[in-house]
Amino acid sequence: MLRRVDENIIAVEQEPGMAVPCRILAREGIEVEDSSVRQLKDACRLPGVVEVWGMPDIHQGYGVPIGCVVGLDGYLVPAAAGYDINCGMRLMTTPLLLKDVDVKAIAERIHNFIPLGEGKRNVELSQDDFAVVIEAGVPGLFAVRHRGHRVWNCWNDEEEKQVLSRIESRGSLEGKASAVSSTALERGLAQLGTLGGGNHFIELQKVQHIYDARLAGRFGLFEGQFVFMIHSGSRGFGHQNGDDYMKIARRYDDAHGGGQPGNQLCFLPAESEEGKNYLAAMSCSANFAFANRQLMAVLVKAALREILGDIAINLVYDVAHNIIKYEEHRGKYLYVHRKGATRAFGPKRMAGSIFADIGQPILTPGSMGTASYFMVGLDGSELTLASVNHGAGRVMSRTEARGKKKRQAAISDSEFAKSME
Known part of the structure; x- marks a missing residue:
């Protein structure tokens, strides 16, 4: 009741x-x-x-x-x-008014930089470099950048270091690659820099209304402004980790008489070996998602600058779900x-x-065609x-x-x- x-x-x-x-x-x-x-x-x-x-x-x-x-x-x-561990949101600003930009041209250019939909590939890493990223998150990207893929040609160390304080947990949890299955690793190796399907999106937006001018000014927001939001997560890598450990939890509960309240609500003691490994694998998935949104942001910035020139594009915040x-x-x-x-x-x-x-x-997106909200x-x-x-x-x-x-x-x-x- x-x-x-x-x-x-x-x-x-x-x-x-x-x-x-x-x-x-x-x-x-x-x-x-x-x-x-x-x-x-x-x-x-x-x-x-x-x-x-x-x-x-x-x-x-x-x-x-x-x-x-x-x-x-x-x-x-x-x-x-x-399954979609650290599905999350990222909001970025430009100094321009939306009415002054060609939204269709920008959307088409972004599409050329970032694959959309299920099963896409983009930024491929070696197994060793991938392990660095999933164990360290966004800070790990600074250690593995290589010329070859255009994302690294667009990468600017000084510019990207400034964003860490604007990412939840600074874009890094304590991951351990050894806690991740070979299947999950294989699924993730080439999926960085991809959006995914479902309700994930890159949305070109206009600041429509400001409720608190002081706070808006703090974040460089003004009415009519052209901003964009990225909504994506840990892709097939996170899904596989989630699936692997739900099965491990079910086996653990069956072996230890867990008596879960529902057949989907299997659990692990946090101090058990399985529990510690799950936290490490979950953190790897979260790190992947943080790094994924970071790389997509670099690619979107590059796409915008090809059309709009060398404009300032700033991160407001990146938040996890x-x-x-x-x-x-x-x-x-x-x-x-x-x-x-x-x-x-x-x-x-x-x-x-x-x-x-x-x-x-806090970033709260609306349904398709409705307003999103930025709050604190x-x-x-x-x-x-x-x-x-x-x-x-x-x-x-x-x-x-x-x-x-x-x-x-x-x-x-x-x-x-x-x-x-």
Whole structure:
């Protein structure tokens, strides 16, 4: 049973077997599917569970909903990070007005630089160089750059070093290539610098409205400005790592009588050998995704400069979704699983960073043809394990939405299909 606590929070009634209650962050009018609520309840039955939240964009996923946050003490759930580990967002600015650029020409030039769709190849690395990147993330790219692929011809060490402070975790987690299967390595070797399919995108955007002029000025944002956003993740490499360790977790639970609450919610003790290896492999996937967005950003900048000249193009922030972080909350260290959710640290948690006075930047894309939002985290985000939604929520179920549209789409189906060729 669901009970509205206030205008922004729904409480899910605690049932037998649920170690904790859970709540959903959703204003009135947002649709919450029954299947998503069932998955939240399953998460509340996990060992070590301390806190569970649903986000406004919650919908059914594998094991747990997409759009949820699960805090566990001493346990890891691969399905609660998902297959597209560190699917994330990157926002970059130009000094130009959108009305002054040829969007179609720019889009075509970007298409020539970056392959779109499933199964594409782009920046190929040797096995040794690939291991450096997945163990170190974006900083590893400085050690493996070679002439040959045009991304390295466009690479500028000084320019790219300046972006590290504007990437979550500085674009680097503690990866270990030996924790990754040969199948995953093979899938990843040639996929850096590719966008992928599904809902991943490179979007040319206009700053339409500013709600806080002081903050906008801090990030160099102004109305009418031409900016672009990259949404992509860890591609086949991350998917394979996720799949490998979901199977390992299932075998572990079967062997140790884990008694998982759902057949998709297999778990690993964080201090077990399997748990440590999963964290290392997950970190490799996250590093791949950080490096992938970094390389695509370099290629987009090169494409823009071929048309627009040597303009300044700056990174605002690069934020991760679908990831597990070890964080302190309410006096206890937890493995915070964010699946389809964004970290939203307020100023206090950003102490020591360039965002210590304003909070972590947050990127929330809209549905196709609708607005995306740029925000910063507030200290009040501690209520939801310092997390917010990673995308647009629903105001009607999928069933209700089929066959309905409230306005003409920004692009036609045929235009979208052509853009993904």
